[in-house]
Amino acid sequence: MSPLTSSITLFSSLFLCVPALAFDSVPVDQWEWELSNAEAPWAARAGLQVIDIDGNFYLMGGRTPNAPGPVPIPGDSVIWSDVWKSTDQGGAWTQLLESDGNHWPARAYFRAETKGDQMFVMGGQNFILIPNPDCPPPYKNCSPFISASQFFNDVWSSTDGVNWTQRTAEAGWSGRAGLSSAVLGEDLYVIAGSFLDDDAIIGGPPQRIYYNDVWKSSDDGETWTQMIEAAPFEPRAGAAVAVKDGYIYLFGGEEGFLCQDFPFCEPPYFNDVWRSANGADWELVTAQAPWPSRPGHQVVVADGQFVLFGGFGQSADPTDPFGAGNPMDVWVSSDGADWQLASTSPWNATTPEQIKYDFAALSVEGDHDQPAAIFTFGGDRETFDFSDPTNYLNIDNEVWRFAAPASQPTCFGDIDGDGMVGVTDIFEILVAWGSCEDCDADLNGNGRVGIIDFILVLIKWGPCPE
Numbered sequence: 001m002s003p004l005t006s007s008i009t010l011f012s013s014l015f016l017c018v019p020a021l022a023f024d025s026v027p028v029d030q031w032e033w034e035l036s037n038a039e040a041p042w043a044a045r046a047g048l049q050v051i052d053i054d055g056n057f058y059l060m061g062g063r064t065p066n067a068p069g070p071v072p073i074p075g076d077s078v079i080w081s082d083v084w085k086s087t088d089q090g091g092a093w094t095q096l097l098e099s100d101g102n103h104w105p106a107r108a109y110f111r112a113e114t115k116g117d118q119m120f121v122m123g124g125q126n127f128i129l130i131p132n133p134d135c136p137p138p139y140k141n142c143s144p145f146i147s148a149s150q151f152f153n154d155v156w157s158s159t160d161g162v163n164w165t166q167r168t169a170e171a172g173w174s175g176r177a178g179l180s181s182a183v184l185g186e187d188l189y190v191i192a193g194s195f196l197d198d199d200a201i202i203g204g205p206p207q208r209i210y211y212n213d214v215w216k217s218s219d220d221g222e223t224w225t226q227m228i229e230a231a232p233f234e235p236r237a238g239a240a241v242a243v244k245d246g247y248i249y250l251f252g253g254e255e256g257f258l259c260q261d262f263p264f265c266e267p268p269y270f271n272d273v274w275r276s277a278n279g280a281d282w283e284l285v286t287a288q289a290p291w292p293s294r295p296g297h298q299v300v301v302a303d304g305q306f307v308l309f310g311g312f313g314q315s316a317d318p319t320d321p322f323g324a325g326n327p328m329d330v331w332v333s334s335d336g337a338d339w340q341l342a343s344t345s346p347w348n349a350t351t352p353e354q355i356k357y358d359f360a361a362l363s364v365e366g367d368h369d370q371p372a373a374i375f376t377f378g379g380d381r382e383t384f385d386f387s388d389p390t391n392y393l394n395i396d397n398e399v400w401r402f403a404a405p406a407s408q409p410t411c412f413g414d415i416d417g418d419g420m421v422g423v424t425d426i427f428e429i430l431v432a433w434g435s436c437e438d439c440d441a442d443l444n445g446n447g448r449v450g451i452i453d454f455i456l457v458l459i460k461w462g463p464c465p466e
Contacts, residue, residue, distance in 0.1 A: 026371065026404035028303055028332045029342040036375075037399035041093050042084050044397040046358040046380035047108030051119050057086040058119060058161045059093070059360070059377060063108035063127065065392035073145065074386050075197070079126045081106035083161045089364070090375055090399035096161045103164040104156045109358070111181035113188060120167075120221055121156045122190060125149050125177035127197070147197040151175030155188075155221035172224035173215045178237030178295075182248045188217040189248060189279050190224070194237035198257045210235035210255050214279045227279035236270060238295030238358075242306055247275040249285070249336050251308060254295035258314070258384065267314045269293035273336045285336040292327045296357030296380070302372050305332045308339075309346045310379070312357040322385035326355035347376070347400055356381055356396060373403035411464035413457045415440050421460045429453050 048062030063077040081104060083097040099106050110124025128148040135142035153175040155167040171190070179193030195209045212235040214227040239253030256268040271293035273285040297311030309330040315323035328351075330343040349355050359379025366372035381394035413421040415428040432441035432449045443453040 026303075027342075028305060028307055028330070029340070030404065031342075031402050032405045033346065033348045034401045034403070035348075035398060036401045037090050040090070040377075040397045040399055041095070042082065042378075042397055043078070043080070044395045045080060045108075045378050046395055047110075047124075048080075048360050048378050049110060049112035049121070050360040050362055050375075050377045051112050051114045052362050052364065053114055053117060053119060055087070055089075057090055057362075057375070058096075058112075059084040059086070060112065060121070060161075061107050061110055061124065062378065065382065065395060067392060068386075068389055072386055073129055075127055075129070077108075077127050079106040079108055085161055089373075089401070090377065103158075104154065104166075105150075105152070107152055107177075109177035109179075110152070111179055111190070113181050113183050115183050115186070115188065115220070117159050118157050118220065119159070119161065120188065121164075122154075122171075122181060122188075122221065123152050123173075123176050123179045123193065125151045125175075129197075149197055151177055151195050155217075157220060167221035168223070171215070171217075171221070172226060173213065174211075176211060176237075178254075179211075180239045180241040180250060180253075182241050182243050184243055184246075184248055184277075184279075186218065187279075188221055189227075190215045191241060191248075191250065191279075192231075192233075192236050192239060192253070208256070210237060212236065214276075216279050228282075231274075231282050232284070233272065233274050233282065234270065236295075238297075239270070240297050240299040240308070242299045242301050244301050244306065244336075247277050248279065249299070249306070250274045251289075251299045251306075251336070252294050252297060252311070254312075267293070269295055269313075275336060289331075290339050290341075291329060291331045294327055294357075296359075297327075298359065298361040298376070300361055300363040300374055302363040302374050305334050306336060307332050307342075307363075307374060309343075310356050310359060310361075310376075312380075313352065313355075315383075322383050322388075324352040324355070324381070324383055326352045326357060326381070328352055328355055346402075353381060353394075359396075371404040373401050376400045376402070411460075413443065413460035414464050415443075415457075419464045421457055421462060421464065425457050426454070429457060 043064045045062035045064045050059045060083045062080050066076045081099045084093045085096050086093045104121050107124030111122045113120045129145040130148045132146045153171045154169050156164045158164045173190050176193035176195050180191040182189045191214050192211050198208045212231045215224045216227050217224045236253035240251040242249050252270045254269050271289045272287050274282050276282045294311030299308045313325040313327045315325040328344050330346050331339045332342045333339045356379030360377040364373050379396050382391050415425045429441045435448050441449045443456045
């Protein structure tokens with residue numbers, strides 16, 4: 001092979017590596033929150049799901065609290081099975097299906113996943129309370145209602161959000177809500193969750209049951225295999241799950257809404273992190289992450305990192321036990337073990353009352369024209385103060401975008417900051433050539449200035465975008 005051919009081959013191989021790099025990457029701790037839709041046409045709701053297929057957002061399901069009547073019913077809600085589509089990242093929405101159509105029954109706290117061009121709906125619950133025949137008025141020392149909610153273990157799929165196929169009416173895993181799920185390779189996974197309504201809502205038995213089993217389907221949800229009956233993590237619901245580097249990661253969750261001696265007790269929430277490459281073998285990544293324990297949060301992968309935010313938290317003030325205590329933070333980690341606090345104001349919040357839980361979130365990869373971004377949809381801000389007649393209004397139909405600020409565009413390759421990628425930037429690379437730590441000329445972030453950084457400057461050669 002001639003020297004010229006070798007050089008061309010080397011250049012081509014390096015060039016093929018370039019698309020995987022985040023050319024205009026800005027660290028998450030410099031991202032900003034933008035309210036992109038203050039009042040979407042779908043009803044304000046929590047426990048919803050949103051997925052992204054080919055740049056189209058599909059929003060579905062969830063619950064909307066009803067106004068309290070003369071006899072308040074804790075948790076009384078409208079449960080949805082509607083489906084909405086947005087082709088412009090949540091700005092405008094078109095309703096594809098109304099609730100109670102000929103598709104999956106209305107539900108909240110379910111899971112939706114994507115695999116290829118298919119979307120899947122799995123599990124969840126509706127909300128039904130009936131009078132307790134063993135508890136006549138004036139309801140002393142007993143609950144006036146008992147749960148008759150349905151907990152689903154069905155699986156449905158669609159390629160367009162309109163036409164749905166029931167993959168199974170009863171999966172191997174039992175009906176549950178607050179479950180977690182993931183797609184790893186070609187397989188669907190269902191992880192943990194709970195059955196029955198919490199006594200913090202219904203005020204009495206039957207007691208809520210929590211799971212720590214893991215199930216896998218290799219045929220698009222039609223049949224399921226139990227990977228492990230009792231994983232080494234504590235049974236839980238409301239855990240966040242993300243997939244990164246060939247592993248399913250599980251973050252936090254709950255084993256109850258309130259602790260038994262509320263408010264003088266630690267809430268039954270988790271801040272551990274676990275991971276598995278197959279759903280059967282689980283490794284403890286960290287027993288206690290620095291972020292406060294919580295359920296109802298989200299973790300997405302953006303900019304090559306886990307980004308964790310939102311969730312429910314109890315008031316730290318015993319004199320105001322039903323006050324808002326939701327965590328005001330955004331945390332990032334590359335491995336789930338070491339975490340850095342990126343922000344204390346998700347959604348530009350200034351108080352815990354503005355922090356959402358049981359919202360939907362998804363991450364959108366960036367390209368040369370648009371940076372990576374995280375979008376959030378809806379969410380709950382209610383507390384457990386059922387005596388507050390306006391508490392039910394603390395629920396949202398907003399769409400937010402979290403991304404690098406558009407007003408401060410980056411110019412990848414402009415090392416000297418003169419607004420042009422050119423000869424002087426090549427000179428900066430030659431001066432810094434070799435090992436370096438945290439230097440501007442290390443464009444691909446590998447701790448060394450070399451041929452790849454040189455090629456990246458050539459690719460971005462010319463004036464910076466205005």
